[in-house]
Amino acid sequence: MTSDRTPLDSGAHIALTERYAAHNYHPLPVVLAHGEGAWVTDVEGRRYLDCLAGYSALNFGHGHPRLRARAHAQLDRLTLTSRAFLNDRLGPFAQELAALTGHEVVLPMNTGAEAVETAIKVARKWGYRVKGVPEDTASIVVMEGNFHGRTTTIVSFSDDKVARDEYGPYTPGFRTVRYGDVDALRAAVDDTTVAVLLEPIQGEGGVVIPPEGYLRAVREVCDTASALMVADEVQSGLARTGRTFACEHEDVRPDVYVLGKALGGGLYPVSAITADHAVLDVVTPGSHGSTFGGNPMGAAIGHEVCLMLAEGEFQSRATRLGAVLEEGLRPFVGRGLDGLRVRGLWAGLDVSPGGPSGRELCERLLARGVLAKDTHGSTIRLAPPLVVTEDAVQLLVEAVGASLG
Template structure:
């Protein structure tokens, strides 16, 4: 299949796009009737194809955020849309009280992709993380023999694993955790990338280490070489489970199927989400071998919509796309080109860039406008990006993006830095 399929595009342009009256009215209407837990950029998107979207103002924008990696295969991928349409008209939900004809294929497909024995499907990434945490604690009690109620899981500072009470309880982001306590105990947080800190945090009650192979929300922070292999080694030495949150970093984003692959590391538990649903619907999963997964018994965990027929159909189609290797190769090749372009940005305006594959964090130099301001300038130049923190912008374009579009986007970025 072709990796680019949009049939119409307004063409590249340097003109600045103002916020139209129609866009402003729609934003005001949404502001009146929705919770204010987001502060989106002033654009209202109506359609999308590949790496491009079109606003209700009729203007095309290049999407270099890709739904925080949920849209690895672009907007409206024809293979995924065809599978979803067919399944919608056939069967969408049975609940897990009954079996359906898409379930076994999906579980087998994801298990094969991960090299694991068993898969537990859920919906959102946060649900998958919670599932992995429960799985690790249950394994700690049933297999490792940790006293009931004493299991501990080591996490990393700067992490982002979702927004549940348990997860924000071990977050180091004050916006994420402020005002939501008290939080569940049983977590120890250490500096990301420091094996000595991890080793010091391990006790006789530790059952697992939860880690992002690359920290996305923190600004695409890549750990030091050998860190993931070191985490694997410490887990082996102490009889712990390594839980790899590959929700943003996995499924082709970094140039390999999983970010752990860059160090030839195989975690005990893969936590997947975002791109597993092809940008069509929430699909997540936890994959592990039987010696870990089988500590869960009927009635101990579940989800009404987890593993529904529509999710399974789309998820299996996503696995088939990844098994071609096309998207991993595109991420490697275009990622190399992206980082070459970013390295040419003026040093007095960009402090440093980092990342892997088609994923980059761009730290603005001291004295520059906020990352939000630069993203607003990019929006006016028809590029959709997102600030990770006040001084950092993250870039994660769909893996179907063209080389010319990457060039154009970075040119717009350089222009936006100038005001």
């Protein structure tokens, strides 16, 4: 048996994890033990630049002082009541998140997948109660290449075979169209359509940015069809792209925001959907809920996240440092990279045929002290915490260049 007092090296930790933890991930061979800001340290004391940032859950870096202080203070007071009672942290959090999104009401949950499920349930209930769609006929239009989570309902409309296969029977009620194709979207919408659910930028897909004007077109289609525009900003939201929400790049306000990851500051799972009363008032006591959703600890941390975002510093840093990142990476297109997409401090890199696979490139970056994650074979994503320095961004660019060679 081992304990926290038993010193183990990386090999021993890897063997222990392989022996006792289910193999639902294929991690890089690095065992992390400490994090601060944009940097993490492994059990042997080697330091790495974290360019995954917990899939944007760590937008504010590891152990941000304001978030740690807020969590420590709340830990000494009250952590959980359940929503059977009121607590003194939920109201201030909901008020600040509503102000940040421009919506009237907040429904808190825990994980991003829970928030997406909540949005689906709310959209269907709204369709029956408000739009007047016949019971059990509601349809939701979704996008090819989407990634909204791992629940059975969500993987039912995924086209990722690894995430979807052998989890059937699948949940009906979804129509899939090509991401970025306005004509396909219009053709898929009919009188039963209660919502269009999309990521403003497809993160898991490889930081896929839709054509300019697409989000405005989605908004117009939804308005014409009396359907809800539901924006999953679990990864793209909360300053990652240089705006508080990626929808703001086209001045679009969705009917429903789906939020998570960075809402918990990398300390605690916090998610939510936000909307106006006309949408969220269809949820009544007992019709939806979560034991931990809106708990005092999560609400306190989420409140502090909202206060930090209201100051605008992180959005500005993402814009400025994202420009530095793009300027540094652009020369590699045609010299190891087939494609490059950057929005704020978020980049998708497509490795040229004949070069390393995405996994191999991440392994080469690991050897140079940079942590990144591959997706879809030949693509890697870069998303360092927004507290990263310009020097560290330059280090990242140099590591990518050296690893492509």
